[in-house]
Amino acid sequence: MPPKTITNAPGRYGSKAFTLIELLTVIAIIAILAGMLTPTVTRIIKSARSATTRARIGALSNGLLQYYQDNNNIYPGQTDLGTLTGSQRLAYAMFTVKGGAYTNADDFPKSSYVNYEDGFLDNGSPLRYSGQPNTILDGYKPPSAICYYPSRIGQTGLGQYVYGDNSVYTGSDQGTFNTFITHGALGGPAKDQSFLLIAPGPDGDYFTQDDIKNW
Numbered sequence: 001m002p003p004k005t006i007t008n009a010p011g012r013y014g015s016k017a018f019t020l021i022e023l024l025t026v027i028a029i030i031a032i033l034a035g036m037l038t039p040t041v042t043r044i045i046k047s048a049r050s051a052t053t054r055a056r057i058g059a060l061s062n063g064l065l066q067y068y069q070d071n072n073n074i075y076p077g078q079t080d081l082g083t084l085t086g087s088q089r090l091a092y093a094m095f096t097v098k099g100g101a102y103t104n105a106d107d108f109p110k111s112s113y114v115n116y117e118d119g120f121l122d123n124g125s126p127l128r129y130s131g132q133p134n135t136i137l138d139g140y141k142p143p144s145a146i147c148y149y150p151s152r153i154g155q156t157g158l159g160q161y162v163y164g165d166n167s168v169y170t171g172s173d174q175g176t177f178n179t180f181i182t183h184g185a186l187g188g189p190a191k192d193q194s195f196l197l198i199a200p201g202p203d204g205d206y207f208t209q210d211d212i213k214n215w
Helices: 020-070 086-095 174-182
Strands: 147-150 195-199
């Protein structure tokens, strides 16, 4: 008797495998969906980082008002920044234990006028401003400095603000700075504010229309 021939009856070896065309179709659909979702995810991430930066600037503004009341109606750095940048001077004012010294490791950084959290300061790790430790950072990646410009006592108008307080971060000149804080289209003028807080926003460039600020 001749041997029986085994045939592939339906279901004998499980479901039929995908054909190459079917597989390519699935891959193409996944690629299209990913392409549609990517811009949305990117916008959500940018929005979250912008919200973080705005929250930090709001907290710093409130902290500065409290500092002003506790220190004879003087904002940090109004009389002298010393060798510090504006951002560093603000960091030491906001995150040093009240009555303490920022040179004391037990006093800084701590929640004082503002609640301290990881990522608020460049602590010397390989971040964008590791050459200026304890710079206050925004919520973007890579991070940028939140610049603090205290008004100079006895000065009014543009003369009360010194762009050099944070030029190590911004790399701009006095003219660009002046135009930014007075140009109506960019949110100006900054009329006799006691202090200015400026972060560069999503584009990472200072003194442009998407900057996040306190006025």
